[in-house]
Every structure is written in C-alpha cells, then in structure tokens.
Amino acid sequence: MKLYDYELSGNCWKVRYLLNALGQRFDRQPINFHPGREHKSAWFIEQVNPLGQIPVLEDGGFLLRDAQAILVYLASAYDPSGRWYPAGARARGEIQLWLAVAEDITRSASAARLHDGFGFAHIDLEAARRSARALFRQLDDHLAERQQQGQRWLVAGERSTIADLACFPYVALAPEGGIALDEWPALRRWVWDFRHQPEFIGMPGILAPGL
Ligand SMILES: N[C@@H](CCC(=O)N[C@@H](CS)C(=O)NCC(=O)O)C(=O)O
Incomplete structure (x- = not known):
C-alpha cells in the first residue's frame, strides 16, 4: 500500500496509526503540504x-x-478481529455519527491550528475556535456520560474504535490552535486514555507517553 502523507497532518496520522496497529506494511509518499502546496499541484490533482x-x-x-473513508476501508479489509469497526447496526450507526x-x-x-501554526491568514480564526468549542462540549458531555457508566470510549465496548481514532488527533492538537482543553475534563481523560493504549504512536505535537 502507499499513503500520500504529510508528517504534520492529523488526518494522515490517523491512517498511519491504523496501518501500524493492523501490522500492515506501507510506503509513504511525502507531500509537501506546507510551504510547497504540493497537494494543489497539477500532477496531484490529476x-x-x-x-x-x-x-x-x-x-x-x-x-x-478521505481519512474517515480510509479508516473504514482498512478496518473492513485488514482487521478480521472486528476490533476497529465492530459489526452490528447500532455500533456502525454510532461510529458513522462520530466519523462525521x-x-x-x-x-x-x-483550521484554527492551520491559522496559528502554519500562518494560514485567510482562515476565520474566531469562527473556527467557536465551532471547535461547540463540538468539544458535545464530545465532553457524551464522554462524561460514558465514563459514569464505566466506559472509556465513544462507542460502547472494551476497546477504542475508528470513531475514537478519527476524532482524536485534532482534539489533542487543539491547543496549537489556541483552544485549551481545560474546560472539558472528560475529554481530557479520553485523550489520556487514548495515548496510553499499547499500540499508540505519536506525531509532532502529540507525544507518546514517556517521551
Ligand atoms: N475530508 C478530508 C479532509 C482532509 C483535509 O482537510 N486534509 C488537509 C490536510 S490535513 C488538506 O489536504 N487540506 C487542503 C484543502 O482542504 O484544500 C479527510 O478527512 O481526509
């Protein structure tokens, strides 16, 4: 397999993470997203x-x-255990909700991180932060309920799924866009739990535990 990849992209990291967790070998084709804008080059678009x-x-x-589509594909094709994309109408319906x-x-x-960290001045920073905060409140409420039921992950079950993986990186990287996670304790606990899974690999800005 080959992944068109950028080291600092959380969306690319999701795919690298699942490929690693599934023990799949893959080649990385680095794309110079910034400052090269290679993803907008004629060859890439064509x-x-x-x-x-x-x-x-x-x-x-x-x-x-599309990172979410790729996670569904990889889990469907290469995870016979069904851990990452569990079968069942309710689980799959809920997973789809979190992928959205x-x-x-x-x-x-x-977008807020691209503004602050990469200098993308055209992004409406306040609107991006406002939308992120509304989503984080929704996630925090949901996770607080799950944690009260003795559960740790977005979808019921003992182990994280592609729902958690898809949502994780840009929550963990949110402080790089000026969005602190202090207000959302259940969300912070979920970030901690996700980072402390045995298969965890980091990326710049999201260190693996112990590093
Ligand atoms: N829906 C896509 C969005 C991917 C996305 O926004 N990727 C960023 C890099 S992390 C990008 O290529 N941005 C350029 C653009 O949207 O024009 C996915 O989940 O893969």
Missing part, C-alpha cells in the same frame, strides 16, 4: 485527488481519499 487534499491511500491500484463529527473537527479545530 493523478491522485481532484479535491487537492491529503491523505490518499493506494492499495493495489485502488485509490481512496471528526470531519467537523477538521473544519474547525484543525
């Missing part, structure tokens, strides 16, 4: 992703864009 976005996965000639929230988190918390 040959890889007409939307000019990363990540994109290539598996035996099959090209798939993950996209909203990219549009808000990740």
Whole structure:
C-alpha cells in the first residue's frame, strides 16, 4: 500500500496509526503540504485527488481519499478481529455519527491550528475556535456520560474504535490552535486514555507517553 502523507497532518496520522496497529506494511509518499502546496499541484490533482487534499491511500491500484473513508476501508479489509469497526447496526450507526463529527473537527479545530501554526491568514480564526468549542462540549458531555457508566470510549465496548481514532488527533492538537482543553475534563481523560493504549504512536505535537 502507499499513503500520500504529510508528517504534520492529523488526518494522515490517523491512517498511519491504523496501518501500524493492523501490522500492515506501507510506503509513504511525502507531500509537501506546507510551504510547497504540493497537494494543489497539477500532477496531484490529476493523478491522485481532484479535491487537492491529503491523505490518499493506494492499495493495489485502488485509490481512496478521505481519512474517515480510509479508516473504514482498512478496518473492513485488514482487521478480521472486528476490533476497529465492530459489526452490528447500532455500533456502525454510532461510529458513522462520530466519523462525521471528526470531519467537523477538521473544519474547525484543525483550521484554527492551520491559522496559528502554519500562518494560514485567510482562515476565520474566531469562527473556527467557536465551532471547535461547540463540538468539544458535545464530545465532553457524551464522554462524561460514558465514563459514569464505566466506559472509556465513544462507542460502547472494551476497546477504542475508528470513531475514537478519527476524532482524536485534532482534539489533542487543539491547543496549537489556541483552544485549551481545560474546560472539558472528560475529554481530557479520553485523550489520556487514548495515548496510553499499547499500540499508540505519536506525531509532532502529540507525544507518546514517556517521551
Ligand atoms: N475530508 C478530508 C479532509 C482532509 C483535509 O482537510 N486534509 C488537509 C490536510 S490535513 C488538506 O489536504 N487540506 C487542503 C484543502 O482542504 O484544500 C479527510 O478527512 O481526509
């Protein structure tokens, strides 16, 4: 498999994380997202992703864009245990809900980080932060309820799923966009729990425990 990848992208990290957790070997094709804007180059738009976005996965000639879609694909194809994308109508319905929230988190918390950390001045910072905070409150309320029931993850079960993985990076990286997590204790506990899983790998800005 080949991943069109950028080291500092939380969306690319999600895909690297699952590939690692599933023990899948893959090649990384680095895309110079910043400052090179290679994802908007003619070759990338023509040959890889007409939307000019990363990540994109290539598996035996099959090209798939969108981090959440790639997580569903990888878990369906390469996780016979069903841990990451559990079967069952309710679990799958709930997972889909959180995958949609993950996209909203990219549009808000990740945008604030791009503004502050990468100098993307065209982004409406206050609107991005406001939307991220509304989503984080929703996540915190949900996780607080789950934690009261003795559960740790977004979807009922003993182990994290692609729902948690999809939402995780831009929550953990939110302080880089000026969004502190102090107000949301259940969300902070979930970040801590996610980071302390045995398969955890970090990325710049999200260190693995002990580093
Ligand atoms: N829905 C896409 C969004 C991916 C996305 O926003 N990627 C960023 C890098 S992390 C990007 O390529 N941004 C350029 C753009 O949106 O034009 C996904 O989840 O993969």
